[in-house]
Amino acid sequence: MQNKEHNDKRERIIKAATQVFAQNGFYNSKISQIAKLAKVADGTIYLYFKNKDDILISLFEDEMNKIIKNVRDEIAQESGFENKLRKFIEKHLNLIGENRQLAEVMQIELRQSHKFMKGYSGTKFSDYLNIISTIIIQGQKEGKVRQDIVPGVAKRILFGALDEISSYWVLSKNKKYSLQLSGKIIGDIFIDGVLNPDKNLVSAG
Amino acid sequence: MQNKEHNDKRERIIKAATQVFAQNGFYNSKISQIAKLAKVADGTIYLYFKNKDDILISLFEDEMNKIIKNVRDEIAQESGFENKLRKFIEKHLNLIGENRQLAEVMQIELRQSHKFMKGYSGTKFSDYLNIISTIIIQGQKEGKVRQDIVPGVAKRILFGALDEISSYWVLSKNKKYSLQLSGKIIGDIFIDGVLNPDKNLVSAG
Amino acid sequence: MQNKEHNDKRERIIKAATQVFAQNGFYNSKISQIAKLAKVADGTIYLYFKNKDDILISLFEDEMNKIIKNVRDEIAQESGFENKLRKFIEKHLNLIGENRQLAEVMQIELRQSHKFMKGYSGTKFSDYLNIISTIIIQGQKEGKVRQDIVPGVAKRILFGALDEISSYWVLSKNKKYSLQLSGKIIGDIFIDGVLNPDKNLVSAG
Amino acid sequence: MQNKEHNDKRERIIKAATQVFAQNGFYNSKISQIAKLAKVADGTIYLYFKNKDDILISLFEDEMNKIIKNVRDEIAQESGFENKLRKFIEKHLNLIGENRQLAEVMQIELRQSHKFMKGYSGTKFSDYLNIISTIIIQGQKEGKVRQDIVPGVAKRILFGALDEISSYWVLSKNKKYSLQLSGKIIGDIFIDGVLNPDKNLVSAG
DNA sequence: GATGAATGAGATTTCATTCAT
DNA sequence: TATGAATGAAATCTCATTCAT
Numbered sequence: 120m121q122n123k124e125h126n127d128k129r130e131r132i133i134k135a136a137t138q139v140f141a142q143n144g145f146y147n148s149k150i151s152q153i154a155k156l157a158k159v160a161d162g163t164i165y166l167y168f169k170n171k172d173d174i175l176i177s178l179f180e181d182e183m184n185k186i187i188k189n190v191r192d193e194i195a196q197e198s199g200f201e202n203k204l205r206k207f208i209e210k211h212l213n214l215i216g217e218n219r220q221l222a223e224v225m226q227i228e229l230r231q232s233h234k235f236m237k238g239y240s241g242t243k244f245s246d247y248l249n250i251i252s253t254i255i256i257q258g259q260k261e262g263k264v265r266q267d268i269v270p271g272v273a274k275r276i277l278f279g280a281l282d283e284i285s286s287y288w289v290l291s292k293n294k295k296y297s298l299q300l301s302g303k304i305i306g307d308i309f310i311d312g313v314l315n316p317d318k319n320l321v322s323a324g
Numbered sequence: 325m326q327n328k329e330h331n332d333k334r335e336r337i338i339k340a341a342t343q344v345f346a347q348n349g350f351y352n353s354k355i356s357q358i359a360k361l362a363k364v365a366d367g368t369i370y371l372y373f374k375n376k377d378d379i380l381i382s383l384f385e386d387e388m389n390k391i392i393k394n395v396r397d398e399i400a401q402e403s404g405f406e407n408k409l410r411k412f413i414e415k416h417l418n419l420i421g422e423n424r425q426l427a428e429v430m431q432i433e434l435r436q437s438h439k440f441m442k443g444y445s446g447t448k449f450s451d452y453l454n455i456i457s458t459i460i461i462q463g464q465k466e467g468k469v470r471q472d473i474v475p476g477v478a479k480r481i482l483f484g485a486l487d488e489i490s491s492y493w494v495l496s497k498n499k500k501y502s503l504q505l506s507g508k509i510i511g512d513i514f515i516d517g518v519l520n521p522d523k524n525l526v527s528a529g
Numbered sequence: 530m531q532n533k534e535h536n537d538k539r540e541r542i543i544k545a546a547t548q549v550f551a552q553n554g555f556y557n558s559k560i561s562q563i564a565k566l567a568k569v570a571d572g573t574i575y576l577y578f579k580n581k582d583d584i585l586i587s588l589f590e591d592e593m594n595k596i597i598k599n600v601r602d603e604i605a606q607e608s609g610f611e612n613k614l615r616k617f618i619e620k621h622l623n624l625i626g627e628n629r630q631l632a633e634v635m636q637i638e639l640r641q642s643h644k645f646m647k648g649y650s651g652t653k654f655s656d657y658l659n660i661i662s663t664i665i666i667q668g669q670k671e672g673k674v675r676q677d678i679v680p681g682v683a684k685r686i687l688f689g690a691l692d693e694i695s696s697y698w699v700l701s702k703n704k705k706y707s708l709q710l711s712g713k714i715i716g717d718i719f720i721d722g723v724l725n726p727d728k729n730l731v732s733a734g
Numbered sequence: 735m736q737n738k739e740h741n742d743k744r745e746r747i748i749k750a751a752t753q754v755f756a757q758n759g760f761y762n763s764k765i766s767q768i769a770k771l772a773k774v775a776d777g778t779i780y781l782y783f784k785n786k787d788d789i790l791i792s793l794f795e796d797e798m799n800k801i802i803k804n805v806r807d808e809i810a811q812e813s814g815f816e817n818k819l820r821k822f823i824e825k826h827l828n829l830i831g832e833n834r835q836l837a838e839v840m841q842i843e844l845r846q847s848h849k850f851m852k853g854y855s856g857t858k859f860s861d862y863l864n865i866i867s868t869i870i871i872q873g874q875k876e877g878k879v880r881q882d883i884v885p886g887v888a889k890r891i892l893f894g895a896l897d898e899i900s901s902y903w904v905l906s907k908n909k910k911y912s913l914q915l916s917g918k919i920i921g922d923i924f925i926d927g928v929l930n931p932d933k934n935l936v937s938a939g
Numbered sequence: 940g941a942t943g944a945a946t947g948a949g950a951t952t953t954c955a956t957t958c959a960t
Numbered sequence: 961t962a963t964g965a966a967t968g969a970a971a972t973c974t975c976a977t978t979c980a981t
Contacts (some may be wrong), residue, residue, distance in 0.1 A: 128962095146351040150955060151964095160963040162957075171955065270508050272501050275492055276485040283484025284477070296477050304477050312517030333945095355972065365946045370973065538966095557759040560951065570967045576920050617884050682899070682911050682919050689898025690891040697890055720953065722927030735963060743941095766943095775942040777978075786976065 129167045129277065131157040132183060136174045137264070141220035145175055145228040154265060175228060183243035184220055186214060202256030205306050206252060210323040215285040223289050226282065248274045264313045273313060281304050334372045336362040338386060341379045347426035350433040362390055380433060388448035389425060391419060395455060405463030410457060411512050412484065415501040420490040428494050431487065453479045460518070469518045478518065485510050539577045541567040543591060546584045551630035555585055555638045585638060592631055595652035596624060602661060610668030615716050617661060620690065622708040626694040633699050636692060658684045667725070674723045683723065690715050744782045746772040748796060751789045755837035760790055760843040790843060797836055800857035801829060805865060815873030820867060820921050823896065827913040831901040838904050841897060863889045870928070881926045888928065895920050 133158035140149045154161045198201045215222040251274035258264035284301045340362035344353045359366045374399035402408045420427040463469035489506045545567035549558045564571045607613045625632040661684035668674035694711045750771035754763045768774045812818045830837040866889035873879035899916045
């Protein structure tokens with residue numbers, strides 16, 4: 120019970136922080152705003168988090184854990200390199216589309232801030248990227264993906280593309296292109312781009 | 325003479341700000357640090373810039389102007405969609421490699437901050453991205469690039485990939501992959517990914 | 530208890546501000562001085578007041594409320610136009626004499642500042658002046674005061690006279706004339722000056 | 735020629751300062767504003783005045799010299815205590831009416847500031863007030879004014895009344911009462927108020 | 940004399956964090 | 961645990977004044 124109450128408050132703070140950070144940016148957000156929105160006292164926040172930075176990091180890690188688990192589960196249900204990759208793209212963009220505020224914080228704030236947060240390793244983010252490289256490696260084993268594609272580079276290329284599309288979508292007022300259309304194009308370009316030309320011929324023949 | 329001195333000071337401040345912002349991030353940078361590094365009095369900065377935000381924006385616009393001009397000139401000397409695109413990628417990554425501090429500020433700080441700078445339109449950034457879409461459109465006219473590739477989406481996909489690779493390179497201590505290698509892979513994936521399959525077959529045949 | 534502490538601090542700040550403003554003038558007074566004298570932290574002041582201007586206005590309104598109530602009560606106990614007016618004069622000068630610092634602030638600082646305090650209506654001051662006009666109107670009803678005396682003008686004439694005498698007394702080092710003597714002369718001049726000549730004749734006859 | 739130019743600049747600065755001080759108050763006025771309005775460089779002001787305070791004091795003394803001379807001359811042409819006094823009131827209010835900006839500065843700024851200007855004696859102001867006491871003393875010699883009226887007090891009473899009326903007129907948007915009407919009432923009250931009652935009877939008889 | 944760019948001291952205000960209750 | 965009043969360090973920006981030209 121105590122514990123439940125505890126978690127409840129922690130979660131309320133994280134949720135409020137997500138909203139506030141998304142709206143004002145990390146540096147322009149005030150602890151008191153978060154406290155107010157979470158319906159706790161300012162001081163209470165310091166019972167759950169070491170300091171302001173810690174809220175951002177915790178928020179990120181909490182959400183990343185959920186996301187990584189979720190994405191991994193879904194991808195496990197797909198078979199074949201291409202299907203898995205398209206599923207990853209779909210899931211990523213869905214997450215952005217469904218939780219815009221979280222997306223903003225993760226995209227904008229964390230990128231800016233993590234350089235300055237001592238002791239933060241960014242492992243979770245690495246874990247997320249490695250979902251992509253694992254798929255690519257599998258593709259190479261399947262003989263689908265060219266051997267000269269370095270998975271450690273390719274994972275960043277795909278993530279960067281997704282991230283930029285997401286940023287634009289999050290920040291722009293008039294959403295010119297849907298996330299779905301963008302996702303399709305990303306998938307087309309990336310998959311065609313990494314495919315083994317031999318297989319390509321075969322599949323085209 | 326007066327004018328030269330004037331420009332000199334303005335430039336010194338921009339240069340110092342680049343260094344300081346890169347090192348500490350915009351919000352953790354102090355005007356006094358910049359002034360000290362630029363060897364001017366704190367107050368002098370306000371003769372050249374409206375406020376702290378204005379330094380960041382000016383820095384960005386100044387550099388963007390130079391970069392855009394430079395990149396456009398170089399691309400103009402190349403012929404054909406593929407050459408132009410590879411040149412763009414090469415130039416972008418060279419800029420990152422040659423001026424790491426500037427790159428850090430442009431990549432990290434501006435992305436975070438521009439949301440909060442009222443009245444800043446970000447035209448320069450748009451201009452830069454449009455160099456890419458112009459090349460893609462040319463590729464479509466040449467019959468090289470598939471018609472279902474939306475240039476407005478593709479430009480962000482390529483930029484996102486370059487940007488992420490650059491961010492990683494800028495932030496990581498041990499630079500595992502060279503920018504050159506990464507650039508080659510980006511080019512390979514992106515170009516193969518957008519090529520018209522018919523041409524592809526022909527070129528493969 | 531909480532509340533008492535609260536009021537205590539607010540009052541301590543007001544009191545300290547009165548002293549500091551009186552000594553240095555509003556613009557030459559520093560928040561830190563006031564805080565130090567009030568034995569609170571600089572930031573604490575901003576829990577009770579919006580800004581520096583607000584301290585001055587609050588100080589004025591707080592004191593005016595007390596003064597107006599006090600003066601009105603005392604005047605209510607007097608009967609007849611002349612007695613009431615002499616009592617007003619006596620009370621006004623007593624207030625100056627008893628609380629020189631408050632007087633200085635109210636006389637000098639507020640007069641200078643209120644032009645620049647947007648949104649400050651100065652109602653309290655008006656209320657105070659209207660105590661005088663009320664007495665004059667009563668005098669006119671009693672047939673004592675000439676009908677051609679415009680109460681709205683006369684109230685300022687009397688207040689101006691009192692104010693100048695007070696300013697002089699507050700600012701001059703060697704107080705040549707006592708407030709009492711000055712008060713008597715003001716009363717003599719003003720009352721004789723507004724009396725109905727007919728009554729005057731009668732009373733002289 | 736040099737000298738004429740010199741005076742011209744000095745005067746332009748004084749004139750500009752009057753305008754700027756009147757509009758913004760002394761402490762909210764910037765040297766650069768005054769310089770701009772006077773069409774001189776900021777630094778030029780320091781060739782004519784020691785510092786910002788000195789501008790205010792000089793402005794005051796310059797104008798006071800003119801005013802005192804002017805008022806004295808006009809009064810000298812009147813005969814008898816009552817005429818002289820009414821002329822003084824008329825002149826004072828005319829000055830306010832004719833040069834509102836100067837009036838504002840003299841009334842509001844100087845009053846506030848002179849406490850804080852080291853070494854400023856305020857002699858000119860004293861000279862001005864003594865015009866009044868001289869008239870009153872003459873009135874006492876003529877047997878018109880009661881002996882128990884202390885001229886040093888009475889001069890402040892009259893000045894205070896005039897000053898308050900003027901302040902109100904200068905600051906209020908809708909000028910409810912004309913300066914002329916107010917002047918008549920001040921004269922009526924003050925003169926009747928100081929007159930010897932014996933003379934009063936005689937003059938009434 | 941005249942200029943105006945440069946100076947740099949200094950004050951208000953904010954806000955993360957603490958701690959007595 | 962929870963509170964929220966109090967703290968006080970710290971930073972942006974202003975502007976009177978100076979001084980090299």
